[in-house]
Amino acid sequence: MATDIRIDYYPTHEQQGIKFRRGHVLPFGATMVPNGINFSIYSSEAIDCTLVLFERGEAEPFAEIRFPEEFRTGNVYSMIVFDLDYERLEYGYRMDGPFKPEEGHRFDKSIILSDPYAKAIGGRDSWLAKPNWDNIYPYRSRLVFEDFDWENDHPLETPIEDLVIYEMHVRGFTQHPSSNVKNPGTFAAIRSKIAYLKELGINCVELMPIYEFDEWENSKENPVTGGLIVNFWGYSTVNFFSPKAGYAATGKFGMQVDELKTLVKELHKNGIEVMLDVVFNHTAEGDHRGHTISFRGIDNKTYYMLTPEGYYFNFSGTGNTLNCNNPVVRNMVLDCLRYWAADYHIDGFRFDLAAILGRDQNGAPLSNPPLLESLAYDPILAKCKLVAEAWDAGGLYQVGSFPAYGRWAEWNGKYRDSIRKFLKGDEGLVGEIAQCIQGWPDLYYYRGPTASINFIACHDGFTLYDLFAYNEKHNEANGENNNDGGNDNHSWNCGVEGETDDAFVNQLRHKQIKNALSILMVSQGVPMILSGDEVGVTKNGNNNTYCHDNELNWLDWSLMEKNADIFYFAQRITRFRRAHPVLRSRTHFHHRDYVGSGFADITFHGTQAWQPDFSSSSRCIAFMLDGAHAKSGTIQDDSIYIAMNSHYDALYYELPPLPNGQSWHLAVNTDMPSGEDIYDIGKEPKLEDQGRFLVGGRATVILVGK
Amino acid sequence: MKVTITDQEEITVVEVSGDIDSKTAPEFERNAKLAMDKSKHIVIDLTDVGFMSSAGLRVLLMVYRNIRSQEGKVVLVGVSEEIQDVMSTTGFINFFTIVEKPEDGVAFLKQD
Numbered sequence: 001m002a003t004d005i006r007i008d009y010y011p012t013h014e015q016q017g018i019k020f021r022r023g024h025v026l027p028f029g030a031t032m033v034p035n036g037i038n039f040s041i042y043s044s045e046a047i048d049c050t051l052v053l054f055e056r057g058e059a060e061p062f063a064e065i066r067f068p069e070e071f072r073t074g075n076v077y078s079m080i081v082f083d084l085d086y087e088r089l090e091y092g093y094r095m096d097g098p099f100k101p102e103e104g105h106r107f108d109k110s111i112i113l114s115d116p117y118a119k120a121i122g123g124r125d126s127w128l129a130k131p132n133w134d135n136i137y138p139y140r141s142r143l144v145f146e147d148f149d150w151e152n153d154h155p156l157e158t159p160i161e162d163l164v165i166y167e168m169h170v171r172g173f174t175q176h177p178s179s180n181v182k183n184p185g186t187f188a189a190i191r192s193k194i195a196y197l198k199e200l201g202i203n204c205v206e207l208m209p210i211y212e213f214d215e216w217e218n219s220k221e222n223p224v225t226g227g228l229i230v231n232f233w234g235y236s237t238v239n240f241f242s243p244k245a246g247y248a249a250t251g252k253f254g255m256q257v258d259e260l261k262t263l264v265k266e267l268h269k270n271g272i273e274v275m276l277d278v279v280f281n282h283t284a285e286g287d288h289r290g291h292t293i294s295f296r297g298i299d300n301k302t303y304y305m306l307t308p309e310g311y312y313f314n315f316s317g318t319g320n321t322l323n324c325n326n327p328v329v330r331n332m333v334l335d336c337l338r339y340w341a342a343d344y345h346i347d348g349f350r351f352d353l354a355a356i357l358g359r360d361q362n363g364a365p366l367s368n369p370p371l372l373e374s375l376a377y378d379p380i381l382a383k384c385k386l387v388a389e390a391w392d393a394g395g396l397y398q399v400g401s402f403p404a405y406g407r408w409a410e411w412n413g414k415y416r417d418s419i420r421k422f423l424k425g426d427e428g429l430v431g432e433i434a435q436c437i438q439g440w441p442d443l444y445y446y447r448g449p450t451a452s453i454n455f456i457a458c459h460d461g462f463t464l465y466d467l468f469a470y471n472e473k474h475n476e477a478n479g480e481n482n483n484d485g486g487n488d489n490h491s492w493n494c495g496v497e498g499e500t501d502d503a504f505v506n507q508l509r510h511k512q513i514k515n516a517l518s519i520l521m522v523s524q525g526v527p528m529i530l531s532g533d534e535v536g537v538t539k540n541g542n543n544n545t546y547c548h549d550n551e552l553n554w555l556d557w558s559l560m561e562k563n564a565d566i567f568y569f570a571q572r573i574t575r576f577r578r579a580h581p582v583l584r585s586r587t588h589f590h591h592r593d594y595v596g597s598g599f600a601d602i603t604f605h606g607t608q609a610w611q612p613d614f615s616s617s618s619r620c621i622a623f624m625l626d627g628a629h630a631k632s633g634t635i636q637d638d639s640i641y642i643a644m645n646s647h648y649d650a651l652y653y654e655l656p657p658l659p660n661g662q663s664w665h666l667a668v669n670t671d672m673p674s675g676e677d678i679y680d681i682g683k684e685p686k687l688e689d690q691g692r693f694l695v696g697g698r699a700t701v702i703l704v705g706k
Numbered sequence: 707m708k709v710t711i712t713d714q715e716e717i718t719v720v721e722v723s724g725d726i727d728s729k730t731a732p733e734f735e736r737n738a739k740l741a742m743d744k745s746k747h748i749v750i751d752l753t754d755v756g757f758m759s760s761a762g763l764r765v766l767l768m769v770y771r772n773i774r775s776q777e778g779k780v781v782l783v784g785v786s787e788e789i790q791d792v793m794s795t796t797g798f799i800n801f802f803t804i805v806e807k808p809e810d811g812v813a814f815l816k817q818d
Contacts, residue, residue: 087728087761145764149771149801188795248795255760255796262797 023078029117048096090140104301127246168531176554183249201574209234273347281356282316317393348385376405400443424492439524452525464533474541485544534570536563565674582630597628639705671696723754726762746778749811753784781811
């Protein structure tokens with residue numbers, strides 16, 4: 001090793017027996033260098049900076065080293081400190097400067113600040129382990145090792161239209177005792193359930209926030225249930241570069257980085273991509289009443305959007321708004337995503353309340369937001385999926401108009417609402433349904449169907465089961481008198497509010513879930529399923545369970561037996577989609593025959609073939625995809641006919657004829673009992689009557705022409 | 707922590723006792739390097755190791771990489787259940803052959 005040491009890696013200064021020297025300005029954060037650690041941090045307005053060093057877990061620091069003035073380059077303070085035990089080290093900073101909130105400055109050198117570029121955070125090492133509330137430095141910056149052996153792993157780069165996304169919560173997935181895993185609620189436990197994910201037929205997991213957050217944030221006793229209200233979902237970031245230690249079985253050993261990387265590597269080995277739900281719109285520091293953890297004390301005016309009076313703009317609905325289009329903050333976001341893509345092999349990112357990322361420093365929407373543009377053109381992120389939640393809590397709704405640069409896809413909230421309304425039997429939806437199943441060309445004409453992430457349920461709002469079991473939200477357990485959560489659920493309880501013994505109602509609910517899954521899987525664009533919907537999970541009508549570390553959010557694995565018919569159906573409908581390239585086009589339909597098959601790529605039908613009823617009272621629509629046009633005519637697939645009936649009565653649908661030698665086979669009929677509602681690929685029975693099909697009331701039928 | 711190195715024909719056995727943490731890991735690493743200089747087939751006996759921190763695991767990873775680059779083999783002996791659990795969760799375990807007794811380790815390397 002001695003031969004590696006450059007002549008400049010020798011100390012020039014000493015204080016309390018600790019040796020140090022001028023450091024490197026880049027990279028920001030703390031990095032290992034021969035015999036020492038390089039610390040680098042920036043602040044535009046600080047007048048002084050001190051490095052604070054702790055032995056892991058100790059109450060008091062063992063050293064505080066003020067950066068000599070000559071160690072500052074521009075606004076960057078950097079220093080190499082020698083002979084530190086980097087495994088046992090925790091570090092932070094004190095920043096001195098003005099405390100003038102009306103001018104945007106909130107410096108307070110009595111507070112030890114966490115490094116925004118820390119790669120791991122100590123202090124919340126095990127989920128809900130009681131913290132020491134008197135800790136002078138609760139969220140402690142740590143270093144991580146960079147020796148993980150990825151072997152030959154590489155992000156999968158699956159074409160986005162071929163993904164079936166599964167939105168899940170790390171802890172919620174396996175914390176329920178019925179999961180039968182060794183380390184419930186952890187990254188390791190997800191790894192032990194990979195076989196289940198494969199069985200379900202998904203090929204991308206989207207993990208709800210895994211950046212370090214504090215589950216204790218705003219915790220209080222639940223006035224209704226007496227339990228503890230916590231931050232379960234984690235949409236409140238403490239540090240953007242650190243995985244949540246409490247999600248790792250080995251968090252108490254400080255090995256959360258290795259555990260998460262091992263999970264990513266194993267998922268990749270099984271053909272499953274990993275997408276992260278990332279929250280760059282705000283931080284855990286809250287508004288002017290919140291705690292100072294890091295950003296506020298380092299450079300308040302740089303990191304946050306502030307009103308002219310120095311208060312926090314609140315476009316996120318959570319207290320503050322990260323100043324994403326400030327050039328310095330923009331670079332931090334870019335550095336962060338590059339780090340996750342390169343060091344964790346992450347396949348894609350879903351940006352929470354992404355409309356905020358397109359606002360300028362005063363909150364006004366930008367026509368050409370530099371952050372979104374930088375991400376879209378970044379060479380390191382070039383193959384990552386970028387998905388926007390294209391709205392924010394400040395009223396900016398950009399579904400269809402999110403600045404995309406040919407890269408960005410978005411959660412299609414309109415898809416969700418239209419399908420929900422259609423399924424509950426609203427009239428006048430047929431035109432929108434035609435848009436939904438085509439990847440909404442009216443919204444994404446230039447961007448193609450792959451811009452549309454299709455979903456009917458996600459973590460926000462009702463589960464798929466609750467969508468058909470509740471007319472109203474029931475959020476009493478959240479302790480806010482049922483005032484929180486959205487009211488625009490477009491749900492229908494099928495006749496009884498909540499759980500019931502009524503066999504007819506329960507059967508209808510199961511059928512509606514199968515209708516929803518069917519439509520989702522035959523729609524152009526990218527389907528996303530909420531974890532648990534494949535087994536009919538309920539949250540008792542609560543549509544905003546962000547604060548519950550209990551059965552409301554824990555997947556009950558016994559539902560696999562209770563709702564075996566839903567699981568049976570879900571496993572097969574995902575495979576149906578993946579078996580048929582005609583359902584996964586990169587480009588919009590042309591509505592004409594451009595390969596000479598005699599059929600247009602897509603044709604619409606109704607109860608009469610070739611006669612779709614787009615009138616305002618219609619609840620019926622059918623469409624046919626011509627197999628010769630699969631993947632723009634480059635692949636030969638079966639033809640597929642889908643009939644949707646949201647009328648309460650059964651209706652005959654006249655079938656369009658197939659070319660000579662081909663005939664219609666039944667793949668899906670949600671009106672039938674389990675076992676006859678969906679058939680395995682290649683085992684679809686041939687229809688006796690090739691001329692028409694009786695589609696049950698509130699049912700979906702899928703036929704395969706071959 | 708105490709480390710003993712013995713040679714059994716062309717196989718080197720590294721026997722560790724005590725705790726391997728960030729304070730003792732550098733010495734463990736020094737000894738492991740000495741052993742690797744002697745042989746490309748190594749048995750590391752951890753039967754008498756009570757606690758091993760991530761620094762200890764990282765020495766094992768370093769050994770594995772060195773040995774692999776020389777097309778040698780490394781066998782671990784007497785790894786406690788807790789350490790095995792951490793190794794498994796963090797992906798380290800796949801790199802090693804783990805046996806219960808030192809003689810099993812030597813036998814495993816000899817048959818190769």
